[in-house]
Amino acid sequence: MNYSGNIIRPPSEANSIILQVTVGCSYNKCTFCGVYKDTPFQLKAPETINADLRFAQKYCRGQKRIFLADGDVLILSQKKLIALFDKIRQQLPWITRISLYGNARAVRNKSAEQLATLKSMGLDRVYMGLESGCDAVLHSVRKGETGESMTAAGRKITAAGLFLSVTTLLGLGGTALSAQHAIDTAEVLNKMAPHQIAVLTLMPLENTKLGREVAAGTFTLPSPFEILQELQLLISHLQNVRCQFHANHASSYLPLSGRLPRDKDAFLASIATALHGSTPLVPDYRRAL
Numbered sequence: 177m178n179y180s181g182n183i184i185r186p187p188s189e190a191n192s193i194i195l196q197v198t199v200g201c202s203y204n205k206c207t208f209c210g211v212y213k214d215t216p217f218q219l220k221a222p223e224t225i226n227a228d229l230r231f232a233q234k235y236c237r238g239q240k241r242i243f244l245a246d247g248d249v250l251i252l253s254q255k256k257l258i259a260l261f262d263k264i265r266q267q268l269p270w271i272t273r274i275s276l277y278g279n280a281r282a283v284r285n286k287s288a289e290q291l292a293t294l295k296s297m298g299l300d301r302v303y304m305g306l307e308s309g310c311d312a313v314l315h316s317v318r319k320g321e322t323g324e325s326m327t328a329a330g331r332k333i334t335a336a337g338l339f340l341s342v343t344t345l346l347g348l349g350g351t352a353l354s355a356q357h358a359i360d361t362a363e364v365l366n367k368m369a370p371h372q373i374a375v376l377t378l379m380p381l382e383n384t385k386l387g388r389e390v391a392a393g394t395f396t397l398p399s400p401f402e403i404l405q406e407l408q409l410l411i412s413h414l415q416n417v418r419c420q421f422h423a424n425h426a427s428s429y430l431p432l433s434g435r436l437p438r439d440k441d442a443f444l445a446s447i448a449t450a451l452h453g454s455t456p457l458v459p460d461y462r463r464a465l
């Protein structure tokens with residue numbers, strides 16, 4: 177398979193065929209994100225994608241799922257997506273699930289009918305980076321969205337019958353907005369009602385604006401203890417969401433994974449124990465993105 181630049185895929189796509197369709201992210205302005213900083217967004221050449229599909233046809237018959245990388249493949253025109261999905265269906269007919277990243281802008285650009293068409297052609301799962309539901313945080317990290325705009329995008333995905341997985345980022349409000357970040361994020365998630373919530377913890381990267389703000393002392397990263405308090409606030413404010421909940425990313429100080437609402441009390445009990453110092457946290461040297 178031909179891969180260019182950093183290939184990022186959600187943990188739940190670990191066993192999927194990773195077909196890189198685009199390189200980079202069409203937005204690429206979030207101050208905390210360094211993944212595609214020096215990578216201009218582009219669609220890969222059709223012959224490269226075709227060669228990868230032929231490779232998958234020969235060597236990937238054991239994998240039933242396919243993930244389309246990079247940053248936001250959903251931003252492609254409907255015509256291009258339909259042509260791509262057609263190829264996948266013809267050449268990899270055993271595939272049962274197509275997944276991709278879709279930012280709110282990409283979702284807005286698609287009508288409900290267009291999303292339904294993609295679903296009928298095999299699209300099953302859209303991964304969306306919410307990061308925060310707090311408008312002040314979203315503004316400060318130049319996400320280019322508001323809690324309201326992302327709620328609308330999320331609801332559009334689920335209304336089309338697609339599985340919605342949403343990522344949030346603990347610590348993104350710094351110490352100044354820590355509590356508001358947690359509470360507002362929970363409120364947006366309550367309205368969005370995703371099928372899966374993935375909670376990551378901010379690890380500032382040197383090549384990002386936010387990383388430079390941390391180094392300059394203009395952004396104060398919450399301590400591990402404060403990050404746990406954020407997680408506690410976030411979970412305690414989640415109401416009536418029925419979804420998978422994963423806070424066990426490599427960046428996490430306290431890995432938690434389960435279902436809501438079933439495991440809510442158990443999660444809160446684990447966090448309380450950790451806040452009292454009875455559970456060791458993952459040390460910084462073992463955390464990763």
Ligand code: SF4
Nearest residue numbers: 201204205206209247
């Ligand atoms: S966080 Fe997502 S939308 Fe923002 S620059 Fe990175 S890949 Fe693009």
